[in-house]
Amino acid sequence: MIKNYFKIAFRSLKKQPFFTLINTLGLAIGMAGSLLIALYIYEELNYDNMFVDADRLYRIDMDIKFGGAEIKSGETAPPMAATLEKDFAEIENTVRFRTLGSNLFRSSDKTDNIKELSTTYVDSTFFNMFGLELINGNKESALKEPNTLVMTRTAAENHFGSVDVVGKSLLLNNEDTYIVTGVMEDLPKNSFLKNYSIFMAMAGNVASREDIWGNNNYYTFVKLAPETRLDNFKLQLEGVVEKYVLPWAKKTFPGMTKESFAASGNYIRYHTIPLTDIHLYSENQNEMGEKGTIQNVYILSFIGFFLILLACVNFMNLSTAHSLKRAKEVGIRKTLGSNRFQLIVQFLTESGFVVFASMILAIIIALIALPYFNDLAGRDISIPFTEPLFYVAILLITILLGLFSGSYPAFVISRFIPVDTLKGNGMKNSSKWNIRSMLVVFQFGVAVFLIVGTLVVFQQLKFIQNKDLGFDKEQVLVINDTYAAGQHINAFKQDVLNLSAVKDATVSSFMPTPSSRSNSSFFKEGAMDQQYAIQMQTWEVDNDYLNTLNLELVAGRDFNSQSAADSTAVIINESTLATLGISSEEALGIRITEEIGLENPEFYHVIGVIKDFHYESLRENIGALGLFMSRTTGSMAIKLKTDDFASVIANIESIWIKRAPGQPFNYRFMDDAFEASYKEERRLGSIFIVFTCLSIFIACLGLFGLAAFNAQNRTKEIGVRKVLGASVSQITIGLTTDFLKLVGISTLIALPIGWYCMNIWLEDFSYRIQIGWGIMGLSALLVTTIAIITVSYQSIKAAIANPVKSLRTE
Incomplete structure (x- = not known):
């Protein structure tokens, strides 16, 4: 009987090839799309799950409101880790990261630098904390000493052509020498550490040993002991502010109390976030790795679910649309003794054939489309053919889809009345x-x-x-890592300005598009209490910054490189005025400082006010910003007055090779960097x-x-x-x-x-x-x-x- 079901199903489908093709193709496209989305979602939901004891790993996050700014951060103060280990019995281990962004490295026997995009200081507990092993080196001692580092396999092969490099030396930014003490495998693609290639010993970071609770630059991870009640730990964590942070702050603000701090509207709150939740659930403005959103996962889940549902609905519609052609067949079968159950099984067998063929075709389509989907989604997803669970899932889904998509047509067709169908009336729908x-x-x-x-x-x-x-991003070329030119940076800038295709140029580590960021608390002269603090971005720029980016002055003047007094000058934005509660004209001449508690603090005088510009993404409100004339050489922005970009870039590169031989020449256009955000x-x-x-x-x-x-x-x-x-x-x-x-x-x-x-x-x-x-x-x-x-x-x-x-x- 079962053999007969399959034989009849095959004949029936073969008899109507166009209908079978449309049904199979529709289901296959829906399945292929849903499969790709399912693989994407699976990778997103399993971010950082590969680490040992990932379910017990948490990061200490901080929400802070101070000086008119509200900040959600994954970074805390240097002493946080040691404090938690000392005061909390629930803590089994801790590790800190102090990210450094991109840096230039070269082996001691070479002259050409190689740029590593993601580097960080890290505590020696790093390997035990995350269950990582070394290809070469001893993980227990690898990061114990200052000026030592561990690198990934790819980084080792790029610099030395081998992974057998323990004991060799690397020069950081042409200045500091580091000894390689270990090589590790590249980090997984769905890990927050996936882009990091150089891990330097935290012992070499002097600031990491300072007992300063206001320097929040360290990502602090903790491993909780088994069976720890997280709610109890969170409750105890709240006491860190009162026990450590406020007493430290009172050294600067002697009259400050817990009550006065809260009354001013300020707050500091520590809380935990599971390591496996950071990628999708973190609301922080700064993260170590690529950040996703759970909203996008929900959206894609919706699309994937309804894509397969639409394919099944399409199957139902097409099947019932062609049911009239088989009405007489059903009538004859019923007349000859077939019962409804047998007819249902027959039509479900046919739908099972279609779904099975569609699943095979869907996997083929997904394989073909996968490279394009990875490029589209920015992922490195693969179909897990080596995983037995994949085949189990595919089999179950095929059976479920066969039953779901075939059930309605099967039950409808099997319900046909023999007398009506043999007369040619089929199934009547009065509704x-x-x-x-x-x-x-x-x-x-x-x-x-x-x-x-x-x-x-x-x-x-x-x-x-x-x-x-609020700034001009068009035709602005940004040269990265200009600090590599060393003492020749000014000569490089002047040579670039001499090119006929160049209008302006400025040297600074701070750009409106993704770049360095730094903020500090400033106080207006005569208002030095914590309640009057101004939390402000502090950017160090040169005297050509405003002209190059076409920032608009609404009051006052620009920096003057010939004026010695401008070394203590500052230009603020309109958002800073709102925090100060004064007009742009009233702001000119006022003095501000970040040196609280000193007998003779250094003051900066306001010489100008610029119109607000979007230096963060449009997801964020524009905050207070101060521009200070100082030397930072992270990058150079060049305003071009030509569309012949290839020619001018070639000319600038030739100048770079002359002024910074052996240093990599990296550039980007500011509008491209903005789009990348x-x-x-x-x-x-x-x-x-x-x-x-x-x-x-x-x-x-x-x-x-x-x-x-x-x-x-x-x-x-x-x-x-x-x-x-x-x-x-x-x-x-x-x-x-x-x-x-x-x-x-x-x-x-x-x-x-x-x-x-x-x-x-x-x-x-x-x-x-x-x-x-x-x-x-x-x-x-x-x-x-x-x-x-x-x-x-x-x-x-x-x-x-x-x-x-x-x-x-x-």
């Missing part, structure tokens, strides 16, 4: 609101939602791209487009199937109407209108849902668009147009058919 109509409403509702999401994401990105940022949003937008198109394609297949079903079911009605004088256009409009009603209902349901969900997504941006009627109207127009195009073929085909053929069987 206009049958299940197929509701499925179409569901399909196009999802399509409308995805269209709204796509339009909102790209409108927000367009808004970001076109917004006046929103790569996650761009990736989300691109993913939205791809899967929206797939969803619409699958929904259109379902609508096409229902249109075919409707036209087939009303063939005689159409024939009678034509005989009685109805025109082709009247019949076409009549058939199309039925479906447009369904699309209209789905649009009315999906538009408010899409508006609500995308407004939640936009809440991450301090500067954002408003979702207006234009986006809603365009979404409705697009889905309506797509529906008309899909339905019109079947409608016109039915309308122009010869009525004689349809009425001949009466």
